[in-house]
Amino acid sequence: MRTGLSGSTRTITRRQSFAAGALVLGGAATACSSGDEGYDALAEALSAPAEPVTAPFPRSHQQLVRYASLAASGHNTQPWRFTVSDPVIELSPDFSRRTPVVDPDDHHLFASLGCAAENLSLAARASGLGGEVDMEGERLSVALASGAAEASPRFDVIPQRQCTRLEYAGSALSAEERARLIAAVEQGGQVSATVFDGAADKTRLTELIIQGNSAQIADPAFVRELRDWIRFNEAEAARLRDGLFAASSGNPQLPGWLGRRLFGLVFTADAENAKIARQIESSGGLIALM
Ligand SMILES: Cc1cc2nc3c(=O)[nH]c(=O)nc-3n(C[C@H](O)[C@H](O)[C@H](O)COP(=O)(O)O)c2cc1C
Numbered sequence: 193m194r195t196g197l198s199g200s201t202r203t204i205t206r207r208q209s210f211a212a213g214a215l216v217l218g219g220a221a222t223a224c225s226s227g228d229e230g231y232d233a234l235a236e237a238l239s240a241p242a243e244p245v246t247a248p249f250p251r252s253h254q255q256l257v258r259y260a261s262l263a264a265s266g267h268n269t270q271p272w273r274f275t276v277s278d279p280v281i282e283l284s285p286d287f288s289r290r291t292p293v294v295d296p297d298d299h300h301l302f303a304s305l306g307c308a309a310e311n312l313s314l315a316a317r318a319s320g321l322g323g324e325v326d327m328e329g330e331r332l333s334v335a336l337a338s339g340a341a342e343a344s345p346r347f348d349v350i351p352q353r354q355c356t357r358l359e360y361a362g363s364a365l366s367a368e369e370r371a372r373l374i375a376a377v378e379q380g381g382q383v384s385a386t387v388f389d390g391a392a393d394k395t396r397l398t399e400l401i402i403q404g405n406s407a408q409i410a411d412p413a414f415v416r417e418l419r420d421w422i423r424f425n426e427a428e429a430a431r432l433r434d435g436l437f438a439a440s441s442g443n444p445q446l447p448g449w450l451g452r453r454l455f456g457l458v459f460t461a462d463a464e465n466a467k468i469a470r471q472i473e474s475s476g477g478l479i480a481l482m
Pocket of ligand 1: 262
């Protein structure tokens, strides 16, 4: 990871966008400027409300990177690097953050990069800073230009968006929610959505997902790789600022050394499959994007 300025171009990552905050960032990001921040303070700063970017370069671009880095990523690996210059922010893959067992062809890695580019583009557009995304080889870039700010509910919720690993409320999707979900997926005309919310579909999909999950958990390399991305307590999560926080899946916090030893014993196909069945049962349905 490179942190230094080199001319007007610098490369920063999610983790560094906070470490570098002491030098140039303001607002929420500066609140996270030291490496040993408490978990609660860090979580609060990360979820500070989204504000359109108004600062001049380079602070403006670091704030845009902050929004980009709140994107979803497989195993929360945050496999991206941002190279910031005046008219363009480039996103390139950080292959040191690959998960070769679960994602041997880097499909998830590049999907994660796309999620970060989308957030960056949303933040730029909401700030009146252009935001056109381009792709060349393995690199994505977001072009910045002055223009009209576009109000955007999708920008507003960037700091609140999260995946859940707990059970759902058990309520069915209304016809309107279903239609809005499908419209949201299909709006770009490149992806189609199929919703499975009938009881028979959910049962069949539960069986298939459990088969796949059982096969993954039977592979010691998969379990080891997953274990290495688990953050077993708040201190680990706050220090590394990546990975999967055990408590967000409803697990007790443990010292890291103990969590890593116990992981293979408690992370069993039976326990995980039962959890998956409860999650699907309590959900409004599943949606496949193709
Ligand atoms: C390409 C991609 C694949 C993912 N695959 C899974 C998955 O198989 N299982 C899962 O529980 N979460 C999956 N996630 C969700 C990530 O674990 C989640 O985005 C990450 O932990 C960050 O948490 P957040 O989205 O709440 O910010 C995936 C996310 C992305 C972008």
